[in-house]
Amino acid sequence: MPYTSVGRQIVLLGAGRVAQHLGPALWRAGHTVTHVWSRTPASAQQVATQIPGALPITSLDLQAVPAAELYILCVPDGAVPAVLAEAVFPAAALVVHTAGALPLAVFAPYAGLRGGVLYPLQTFSPGRLIDWPAVPFCVEAATPADEALVAAVARSLSQVVELVATPQRQQIHVAAVFACNFTNHLLGIGHALLQEAGLPFTLLEPLIRETVQKALAQPPFTVQTGPAVRHDAATLDRHRALLLGHPQWQQIYNQLTASIQAT
């Protein structure tokens, strides 16, 4: 972990996958996570036990516990406004969210708060280790001083910390949906099609790895291969016929083929 000059007192709000990964990482980076909040006592408890010294809480009256230097919202994007509306923070508390898509302006209605963003550009799943030093963090805050504080916390975890304004961060987020969430769905379709034929997904592994290596080495549009870019009508028709039993996948096939051909 990078050297961190000052460990911060931090409260985590949320007990989902981001909190489960971020909490222990903050502790290992030298910070003190004093409390983990969740509406569900068992969830708050479960995350708090993973972080030495952390206490579970279920009340959003955060004036009832010692003030922290940083409150990190790890709840689902859609829950952020409700949690902000309900929570009672100490005066002038610094509160950041961890969402790619939410604007900094989500804090605007709360004049008593200093708002900010600490967005880790990674996908978090139970049981998977995160290579924190390589995870890009997008940081934003309303003042240079708060930006510096949030960036310092990010730099205590990662070597890739960028100050990114809301519109750029939202563009990153939609790009990540294409490159990560949608890519996973396509890999899932590939997996399902092989399973139907009684074949193991491992057959596609070298091809998938090479595809990604190549796309990271050169702009992906410049290295496109396959029947769509070749305008190989006979193969395209054969594939559409094979997908007759999966109308939704056939539509995706047509849409992506058209987009490749229009690029």
Added chain:
Amino acid sequence: MPYTSVGRQIVLLGAGRVAQHLGPALWRAGHTVTHVWSRTPASAQQVATQIPGALPITSLDLQAVPAAELYILCVPDGAVPAVLAEAVFPAAALVVHTAGALPLAVFAPYAGLRGGVLYPLQTFSPGRLIDWPAVPFCVEAATPADEALVAAVARSLSQVVELVATPQRQQIHVAAVFACNFTNHLLGIGHALLQEAGLPFTLLEPLIRETVQKALAQPPFTVQTGPAVRHDAATLDRHRALLLGHPQWQQIYNQLTASIQAT
């Protein structure tokens, strides 16, 4: 390279990316590529010079050169029928194609030929090294003896050789289009969206790598993340608005979101 008991005499038909990669690999595996055919003299010459001992030819009268034990068609899928119709092979020549989507029956009109398939499940691009021992080969032929010969050639290159009938191979090919060609296009959209925001694609690299690692470790549908699977309507709307300038990508966004939510 795996041990190969008998090097074969092979003629390559085609001088594109598959021939450029496969020709030298066959030579390194102990085979003799006697001739490389292309309609374009410079292309035949260019590939032949990469394979010690190989001669370029531009005539499809293959009775004019010494008979080979194996003729490998590396032309685009769409060109296979025309090349087969035009070529004059020695009697009972063993001719294989390297296409994922073409049926073995493409050889049916040519009673004088023994047809087969040698399909390497990999994407080939200029300048990229192929890890041949890991490339799965799908092999098919009309008789067990020919299947054994083609499989032996495949095994001289790779440790992953499967006997796969046409319908299964075609299913593998459509799965590969989703997992490789379409994935590359989505990565390209992610690249383009970041470029618009003046941000480097490397920001997404850890996320892309983790996405693929995860999808190869567990069935991808079971580890889906993102706003679609969370039914996060506010984020979905925000993303659709960001994509207004790219109607085709917005359609892909809607289609993939619907498919994720239906899975």
